[in-house]
Every structure is written in structure tokens, then in C-alpha cells.
Amino acid sequence: QVQLVESGGGLVQAGGSLRLSCAASRRTFSNYDMGWFRQAPGKEREFVSAITWFGSMTLYADSVKGRFTIFRDNAKNTVYLQMTSLKPEDSAVYSCAARRTSGGSFDSELTRRGQYDYWGQGTQVTVSS
Numbered sequence: 001q002v003q004l005v006e007s008g009g010g011l012v013q014a015g016g017s018l019r020l021s022c023a024a025s026r027r028t029f030s031n032y033d034m035g036w037f038r039q040a041p042g043k044e045r046e047f048v049s050a051i052t053w054f055g056s057m058t059l060y061a062d063s064v065k066g067r068f069t070i071f072r073d074n075a076k077n078t079v080y081l082q083m084t085s086l087k088p089e090d091s092a093v094y095s096c097a098a099r100r101t102s103g104g105s106f107d108s109e110l111t112r113r114g115q116y117d118y119w120g121q122g123t124q125v126t127v128s129s
Contacts, residue, residue, distance in 0.1 A: 002024070002098070003024065003025060004023070004096050004118055004120035005022070005023045005024075006021065006022050006094065006095065006120045006121065006122060007021050007022075007123060008020040009094060009123030009125045010124075010125070010126070011126045011128065012125075012128070013127070013128050013129075014086060014087055014088060014127055014129050015085060015086065016086050016127070017082070017084045018086065019080060019081070019082050020081040020082075020083065020094055020096075020123060021078055021079075021080055022034065022036075022078065022079045022080070022081075022096030022120060023076075023078050024077050024079075024098065025077065030053075031053055031100065031101060031102070032053055032098040032099060032101065033050060033053050033098070033099045033101050033105050033109075033110060034051050034070075034072060034079040034097070034098055035047070035049065035050035035051075035096065035097045035099070035110060035116060036048040036049045036070065036079075036081050036095070036096055036097075037095050037096075037097060038092035038093065038094045038095070038125075039092055039093050039122075040091060045113060047061050047110075047111040047112075048060075048061055048064055048068065048081070048094070049064065049068055049070040049081060050070065050110040051072050051079060052101070052105050052110070054101065054103060054104055054105075055104070056071075056072065057105075058070050058071075059107055059110050061111075064083075067084050067085045067086075068081060068082065068084070069084075070082075081094070081096075086125075086127045087127060088127045088128065088129045089127075090125065091126050092125060093124055093125075094122060094123055094124075095119055095120050095121070095123075096119075096120045097113075097116035097117075097119045098116060098117060098118045099115050099117050100117055
């Protein structure tokens, strides 16, 4: 079974920073777009950010644009989410996901939960005020 393992979550005060990591096997990571989603209690899971396999194009939800940065290290088979200027509303379980791709990907494909093939178990991020 394909494994995606998140790490880096924790408790941080508003205005602070956290760096999330998502490690995957080499075979899984190759030819896969990678995304981050989050879900707060009582709310729907929402798209946060994504990075494509081809060209490393990045995409961000409006709510995190300018504060979060997604990047990948193909040599380490790891994708990261650098979160800065954190707000209490950012508190959620953050999950990474992978989708198979054979070429360029549209924004509509990267932001939809159903487009992803594999999911990690998630890591908790709590931002206190």
C-alpha cells in the first residue's frame, strides 16, 4: 500500500510559524502531483495548496495566499508546507495527498478532493490566540 506520512504539526501562538512535511516512497512520489488539505472540527475538508509534478507549478487557497509556501524536494521524496503568520482559524488537521498525472494539471483538478489517489493520516495544527 502507498504510504504518505505527515509530520511537523503542533501547538503555536498566533503569528508563529510551522513547517509540515509529507514523506513518500520514491515510486509514489514520481509522476504525482502533491496537495495539502485541512479539516477543522465540524467543517468540510478544504484545499490549502498544491504543487505539480511537471514544472513544479504551485497553487494556493485565497485564505493562505501570501502566508503559506509549498515546495518539494524530489531527491528526498518529500513535500513541505511552510506556514507563517498563523491565525487561530488555521487550526485543523492537515493532510497531504497525491494524485497520478501524465502531464500538466488544471487548477480544477488540483483543488478537488476526489482527484487525489492517496492520502496521509494527517497532522494536527493548533494555533492559540
